[in-house]
C-alpha cells in the first residue's frame with residue numbers, strides 16, 4: 791500500500807492555526823489530525839485526547855525517555871510533543887496526516903521526514919497578530935508579550951517551509967491548504983512513485999530517459 795503524505799502546519803501563536811485546523815477538519819474529513827501531548831494547562835473548553843493529551847511534566851519526561859515522541863519542544867515554558875506511533879501507523883495505512891506544531895518541532899520532523907510538506911501560516915501583518923493575541927483573552931500580558939517576541943523569531947524561519955499561506959480569512963486559508971494537498975498528490979515524482987511503486991532513485995532514472 792502507498793504511504794500517506796505528512797503535512798506540517800506551523801505559524802506564530804495567535805495566527806489562527808487552531809481555527810484553520812478546526813475548519814479543515816470539517817472540510818477535509820479524510821485528512822487525519824495528530825493530537826499532541828502537552829504540559830500546558832487546558833484552556834476553557836479544551837478536552838483531553840481531543841485538543842491535546844494533557845500531561846504532567848513527569849509523564850511528559852517519561853514519553854521522552856521511552857522515545858514515544860516523534861519530536862518535542864519547549865515553548866513559552868511548556869512542553870509540546872507529537873506521539874510517534876499514531877503518525878507512523880496513519881502513514882503506513884496510506885492516509886494523509888497533518889501536524890499543527892511550532893517551528894523547532896517542525897524542523898526536527900523535517901530531519902526525519904524530508905519528504906514531508908511544510909506549510910507556514912502567516913498573519914496578514916504583525917499588528918494584526920498582536921491584536922489577535924490580545925483578543926483571545928486567555929493569557930496574561932507577560933505571556934502575550936513573550937508569544938509575540940517568539941512569533942517574530944518564528945517568522946524569520948519561514949524559509950525552511952515549502953509554502954506560505956496568509957490567514958486573512960479562514961475560508962481562503964483552508965482553500966489554499968486544500969489546493970496544496972491536491973497539488974502535492976499530483977507531483978510528478980509522487981505520481982511515478984505510486985504508479986510503479988518504485989523507489990526515488992528508480993523514479994529519477996526513469997525521469998532522465
Ligand code: 5GP
Pocket residue numbers: 800801802803807826827830861862863865870871872873890891892893894895896
Ligand atoms: P498553544 O498553547 O497555543 O495550544 O500552542 C502553542 C504552540 O505549540 C503552537 O505554536 C502550537 O502549534 C505548538 N504545538 C502544539 N502541539 C505541538 C507539538 O506536538 N509539538 C510542537 N513542537 N509544537 C506543538
